[in-house]
Amino acid sequence: MKTSLRPKAIVVGAGIMGLAYAKTLAERGYSVDVFEKSEKASGSSIRNFGMVWPVGQPIGKLYNRAIKSREIWIELCKAANIWHKKTGSIQLLSNPLELELGKEFIERESFNREGLQLLDKKQTLSTLPLANKKNTLGAIFSGTEIIVEAREAIRRIPDYLSETQTIRFHFGCAVIEVMPNKIRTATNKTYEAEIIVICNGYELNTLYPSVFKAAPITISHLQMLRSERISAMIPAICAGLSFLHYKSYEKLPSSAIYEHWVKENYPKQHYHGIHLLISQNYQNQLTIGDSHDYGIHHDPFQLESVDDLILDYLNDVLEIPDFKIAQRWTGQYLKLKNGDSEWFQEIEQNVWVANGPGGAGMTLSFGMAEDTINQLIG
Numbered sequence: 001m002k003t004s005l006r007p008k009a010i011v012v013g014a015g016i017m018g019l020a021y022a023k024t025l026a027e028r029g030y031s032v033d034v035f036e037k038s039e040k041a042s043g044s045s046i047r048n049f050g051m052v053w054p055v056g057q058p059i060g061k062l063y064n065r066a067i068k069s070r071e072i073w074i075e076l077c078k079a080a081n082i083w084h085k086k087t088g089s090i091q092l093l094s095n096p097l098e099l100e101l102g103k104e105f106i107e108r109e110s111f112n113r114e115g116l117q118l119l120d121k122k123q124t125l126s127t128l129p130l131a132n133k134k135n136t137l138g139a140i141f142s143g144t145e146i147i148v149e150a151r152e153a154i155r156r157i158p159d160y161l162s163e164t165q166t167i168r169f170h171f172g173c174a175v176i177e178v179m180p181n182k183i184r185t186a187t188n189k190t191y192e193a194e195i196i197v198i199c200n201g202y203e204l205n206t207l208y209p210s211v212f213k214a215a216p217i218t219i220s221h222l223q224m225l226r227s228e229r230i231s232a233m234i235p236a237i238c239a240g241l242s243f244l245h246y247k248s249y250e251k252l253p254s255s256a257i258y259e260h261w262v263k264e265n266y267p268k269q270h271y272h273g274i275h276l277l278i279s280q281n282y283q284n285q286l287t288i289g290d291s292h293d294y295g296i297h298h299d300p301f302q303l304e305s306v307d308d309l310i311l312d313y314l315n316d317v318l319e320i321p322d323f324k325i326a327q328r329w330t331g332q333y334l335k336l337k338n339g340d341s342e343w344f345q346e347i348e349q350n351v352w353v354a355n356g357p358g359g360a361g362m363t364l365s366f367g368m369a370e371d372t373i374n375q376l377i378g
């Protein structure tokens with residue numbers, strides 16, 4: 001492929017959002033340079049569960065975007081020989097109110113979603129023998145979720161894209177200034193392009209700090225754990241508290257009464273924004289989380305008590321016999337406070353910010369890049 005005849009694009013950031021925009025722009029005929037300040041991507045995109053999770057997105061634009069992203073993930077992983085698994089997901093329901101919400105969700109949504117079904121207790125325990133036998137009443141099964149090992153996938157995709165597309169990656173190269181059609185790096189080199197897309201994640205103080213200061217944003221700070229390998233193979237899991245965390249569940253008839261119940265029965269989990277997500281990688285290790293603490297600045301100190309609350313809740317819904325924690329870390333992501341999941345805005349001539357999917361960037365970024373670049377250049 002000849003790069004010299006192509007129009008040029010620059011992408012800042014090699015997290016999932018930067019990778020999605022680089023891929024989409026290259027497919028639309030651009031020669032793309034991606035600048036990433038770290039030697040390897042190390043932001044939100046390598047700290048997550050690797051869940052591509054359409055069941056959490058509301059029907060309409062965001063669900064369609066999640067399904068589009070899922071297709072792209074599968075195609076890309078197959079082409080680049082990156083591990084991925086079509087697990088579907090199980091949401092465990094552990095009390096009558098959760099079971100009622102499960103029924104309401106299925107009744108409202110099953111017409112529009114692939115493979116959605118309510119499992120009774122027997123079906124749940126045969127699909128997931130590790131479900132807590134005493135507490136489990138049933139589950140929502142959804143067929144659309146896939147898992148990748150984020151820390152591997154996000155770092156291997158650049159190799160594949162640079163081999164197969166007109167994309168060059170510049171790792172260890174911070175962009176310190178952006179002007180219309182031009183950027184300057186920390187090594188004082190300048191590069192020019194017809195279009196510049198800033199995919200900076202939660203880094204708010206380097207480029208256009210006044211734009212980020214004025215924007216309706218905050219940063220979510222999450223505690224995460226990884227287990228040593230377990231003997232069982234499990235699907236991707238969430239549980240009742242996730243009814244409070246995804247837009248897809250909003251405004252079910254029993255939503256308000258459930259939130260009240262959670263405040264009474266899981267007050268500490270509610271306070272720390274805890275719900276349970278578990279993904280299993282190809283080494284049978286479990287990635288487990290998470291908590292949510294919101295604010296522009298966070299101290300770097302992880303709270304053992306918050307990890308304990310996550311694990312207490314895990315033990316209410318699952319019984320995992322050979323279970324030992326191997327790693328703990330924190331993750332951050334930028335979150336829009338106006339409830340949107342997309343921030344794509346021209347902040348200076350031909351300079352765009354692409355951000356905003358919050359806790360669903362693995363699920364939405366490929367679809368968002370396709371939709372927004374289609375609108376921009378067809």
Ligand SMILES: Cc1cc2nc3c(=O)[nH]c(=O)nc-3n(C[C@H](O)[C@H](O)[C@H](O)COP(=O)(O)OP(=O)(O)OC[C@H]3O[C@@H](n4cnc5c(N)ncnc54)[C@H](O)[C@@H]3O)c2cc1C
Pocket residue numbers: 012013014015016017018035036037038041042043044045046047048049050051052053173174175176199200201202203206207222224289290330331332333355357358359360361362363364
């Ligand atoms: C703990 C956790 C769990 C999550 N789980 C999931 C999940 O399972 N499924 C899901 O869909 N979503 C999940 N998310 C959300 C998802 O990870 C994020 O939405 C997504 O990774 C954001 O991608 P990004 O590319 O915008 O940001 P990042 O991944 O943070 O990438 C931004 C990159 O830009 C670089 N950068 C910034 N400024 C500059 C500069 N000036 N010059 C050069 N480089 C720069 C940074 O170094 C960074 O690598 C989770 C998030 C967290 C934190």
